[in-house]
Amino acid sequence: MARPDKVAAVDEIANRFRESSASVVTEYRGLSVAKLTQLRRDLGASANFRVAKNTLVKRAAADAGVQGLDDLLAGPTAIAFVQGEPVDAAKAIKTFAKDNPGLSIKGGYMDGRALSVAEVEQLADLESREVLLGKLAGAMKANLSKAATLFSQPASQVARLGQALADKKAEGEPAPAAADGDSAES
Structure with missing residues (x-):
């Protein structure tokens, strides 16, 4: 027993x-x-x-x-x-x-x-769970930052081009020809 x-x-x-x-x-x-x-x-x-x-x-x-x-x-x-x-x-x-x-x-x-x-x-x-989660969060933040930069570049390029055109008009110079080869007739 x-x-x-x-x-x-x-x-x-x-x-x-x-x-x-x-x-x-x-x-x-x-x-x-x-x-x-x-x-x-x-x-x-x-x-x-x-x-x-x-x-x-x-x-x-x-x-x-x-x-x-x-x-x-x-x-x-x-x-x-x-x-x-x-x-x-x-x-x-x-x-x-x-x-x-x-x-x-x-x-x-x-x-x-x-x-x-x-x-x-x-x-x-x-490594501990907290360290691994921190590394994962850092990697995700880096990728989001890259994506934000990538998505904001076209808009900033358009803004810079618009500002360049405005500066040229303000100086009184003729606007540059279109990039696709068409001639501007005004």
């Missing part, structure tokens, strides 16, 4: 898998509680970092319909359940792992499939 505390832990982990936009599976050998607390602070509100037993995580993943994590669940395992942007959480974990060799990324899960270590690191190397 299953112990109630373990059943509750499996239910909690399964709910976290269901509610998360992504998860990053890590190994935390040799990290102190203070270091794990620092990682939790670095992740902020965008992710929940939880140390869990592998057997409980396997059951919870099966309950939540998450497949492909069984190979990653060996040794001391901690999982970051990401509620916000996966890029921000992956970036925070990768930076922390670089400074603390006791933490290593084993893989992850996002968009219905398991992620390899390389894929999680690629995700961490992406």
Whole structure:
């Protein structure tokens, strides 16, 4: 018979898998509680970092319909359940792992499939959503600016031509011949 505390832990982990936009599976050998607390602070509100037993995580993943994590669940395992942007959480974990060799990324899960270590690191190397949206807005503004310039040029050319004709008439010189080769008879 299953112990109630373990059943509750499996239910909690399964709910976290269901509610998360992504998860990053890590190994935390040799990290102190203070270091794990620092990682939790670095992740902020965008992710929940939880140390869990592998057997409980396997059951919870099966309950939540998450497949492909069984190979990653060996040794001391901690999982970051990401509620916000996966890029921000992956970036925070990768930076922390670089400074603390006791933490290593084993893989992850996002968009219905398991992620390899390389894929999680690629995700961490992406720019944040805000930066990408800013670049997109800048590119769109540049294109609109080019279009506005392109559309305003014919009107400004007509205005300059009209002003040149008015200046010529004011000076008393005859107007130039038409550009299409017709002679002006007045």
